[in-house]
Amino acid sequence: MKFEDSHLSDQQLLLDIETELTTHDEKPVHDHLEKCWKCRTRRQELESAIAGFVRAQQQEFDSKIPPAAGPRAMLKAQLAQVSVSEPNSLLSWHGLDRRFAWALAGTICGLIAVISFVVHPSQTPQRTPVVSVPDSRLTPGAALLLNRQMVCAGTNTKNKAVPVALQRKVFEEYGIVGEPRAYEVDYLITPALGGADDIHNLWPHSYSATVWNARVKDALEDRLREMVCDGSLDLAEAQRDIATNWIAAYKKYFHTDEPLLAHRSGERIQ
Amino acid sequence: MSSPDSSILPVLRTASETGHSRERLQSEVVALFDQFREPLLRYLASLGLAFADGEEVLQEVFLALFQHLDGGKSRENLRGWLFRVAHNLALKRRYRTRQDFAARAAPGVEDAVVEPGPNPEDQLLRIQTRERLMAVVKALPEQDRECLFLRAEGLRYREIAGILDMSLGAVSLSLARSLARIARSAER
Numbered sequence: 001m002k003f004e005d006s007h008l009s010d011q012q013l014l015l016d017i018e019t020e021l022t023t024h025d026e027k028p029v030h031d032h033l034e035k036c037w038k039c040r041t042r043r044q045e046l047e048s049a050i051a052g053f054v055r056a057q058q059q060e061f062d063s064k065i066p067p068a069a070g071p072r073a074m075l076k077a078q079l080a081q082v083s084v085s086e087p088n089s090l091l092s093w094h095g096l097d098r099r100f101a102w103a104l105a106g107t108i109c110g111l112i113a114v115i116s117f118v119v120h121p122s123q124t125p126q127r128t129p130v131v132s133v134p135d136s137r138l139t140p141g142a143a144l145l146l147n148r149q150m151v152c153a154g155t156n157t158k159n160k161a162v163p164v165a166l167q168r169k170v171f172e173e174y175g176i177v178g179e180p181r182a183y184e185v186d187y188l189i190t191p192a193l194g195g196a197d198d199i200h201n202l203w204p205h206s207y208s209a210t211v212w213n214a215r216v217k218d219a220l221e222d223r224l225r226e227m228v229c230d231g232s233l234d235l236a237e238a239q240r241d242i243a244t245n246w247i248a249a250y251k252k253y254f255h256t257d258e259p260l261l262a263h264r265s266g267e268r269i270q
Numbered sequence: 271m272s273s274p275d276s277s278i279l280p281v282l283r284t285a286s287e288t289g290h291s292r293e294r295l296q297s298e299v300v301a302l303f304d305q306f307r308e309p310l311l312r313y314l315a316s317l318g319l320a321f322a323d324g325e326e327v328l329q330e331v332f333l334a335l336f337q338h339l340d341g342g343k344s345r346e347n348l349r350g351w352l353f354r355v356a357h358n359l360a361l362k363r364r365y366r367t368r369q370d371f372a373a374r375a376a377p378g379v380e381d382a383v384v385e386p387g388p389n390p391e392d393q394l395l396r397i398q399t400r401e402r403l404m405a406v407v408k409a410l411p412e413q414d415r416e417c418l419f420l421r422a423e424g425l426r427y428r429e430i431a432g433i434l435d436m437s438l439g440a441v442s443l444s445l446a447r448s449l450a451r452i453a454r455s456a457e458r
Contacts, residue, residue, distance in 0.1 A: 009446070010449070010450050011443055014442065020427050020442065046446075046450075046453060048453065048456065049452040049453040049456060052403055052456055053418070053422065056400040056403045057316075060404055061311075061316075065308055065312070068307055071303075071329065072307075074329060075303055075332055075333075078329060082337070
């Protein structure tokens with residue numbers, strides 16, 4: 001590249017400023033700049049333009065950027081929620097546009113409502129969703145700060161009753177209307193494993209609409225507590241497994257792909 | 271109870287390890303959020319997104335980053351990855367909300383940031399210079415503007431080329447063209 005008779009272009013000067021010149025072009029450009037006042041002046045003008053733009057951009061935006069604390073906290077909460085969900089769930093929020101997901105969910109609900117109205121026209125249409133696993137956005141699970149000794153010191157492993165007002169809130173959140181006798185408002189992490197008495201740890205679990213019903217989960221809770229208390233399972237791991245996907249946890253700890261018959265009918269294991 | 275079935279022990283260990291690595295990953299993503307939030311927000315604002323919309327886009331970007339890393343995908347040039355994903359999501363959002371950079375109201379006097387200066391004349395001059403310069407920037411073709419703002423956030427030519435799907439030569443030409451216009455406006 002020779003620039004003895006011509007000047008450097010703005011593009012070449014900028015590449016030099018930015019140290020983006022190829023090694024092949026570097027020497028002839030620098031040789032020319034050493035000799036040419038005009039090109040050196042133009043180079044400075046371009047540098048001044050960069051400085052002016054950076055200053056203007058900072059003044060335009062920097063003072064208006066809102067504080068980071070709120071968005072940061074929101075991100076942390078969302079990450080915590082994503083972390084306890086299935087890694088490759090079909091309706092992952094990343095993989096599927098949120099609005100599309102909501103639209104799809106709405107369409108499916110609408111179709112179910114229309115079909116049930118056509119099949120049972122005399123009945124009042126009512127939303128009775130089958131709930132076998134909690135919605136991780138509504139029920140991510142919540143645990144108290146208890147250690148194994150504290151958890152295992154309790155002798156009463158029966159879940160305490162959830163107040164009616166709180167039950168109503170849970171049904172509202174899940175869009176269950178009418179008299180929801182088909183559900184038990186269940187703790188995701190059972191209090192017998194340190195689960196908290198909190199709406200984020202509660203969900204409406206179908207008694208009978210699916211084989212993976214509340215009675216089956218009760219059996220899993222008993223099993224996990226036994227394992228935690230005899231030292232064969234870490235408490236935090238038991239809490240994480242049941243909160244992440246209790247059905248997968250059941251399969252893992254009972255070594256079966258289907259609920260055992262005794263558990264479906266509500267018999268406790270001995 | 272008898273000792274636990276030995277066949278499940280490896281599974282338990284793996285689950286525990288996964289939990290811990292996900293916690294580490296969460297911390298890493300939050301640290302990257304702290305590092306890149308402001309540059310990304312400025313860039314999204316330059317695309318015409320209000321800060322509130324920009325914040326929502328960033329939540330999606332960093333959740334996507336978590337899943338990207340959780341899936342064991344490439345960690346090479348995460349800054350470039352963040353800007354590329356933010357750019358694409360911002361364009362989608364802008365299309366949805368029908369926001370247009372050109373349609374944005376120019377900052378009025380009430381929006382003007384008044385810096386401490388020696389006297390009101392100097393302050394006014396600075397504001398006028400800035401407004402003139404930003405008017406030139408806003409009048410640039412969209413791709414030139416995107417190149418300029420990405421470069422201002424420290425991205426190298428190769429990264430910009432990757433984000434905007436342009437050749438290296440086109441990036442360098444675009445930046446030279448934009449800076450020449452800015453330099454001309456400063457001469458006036």
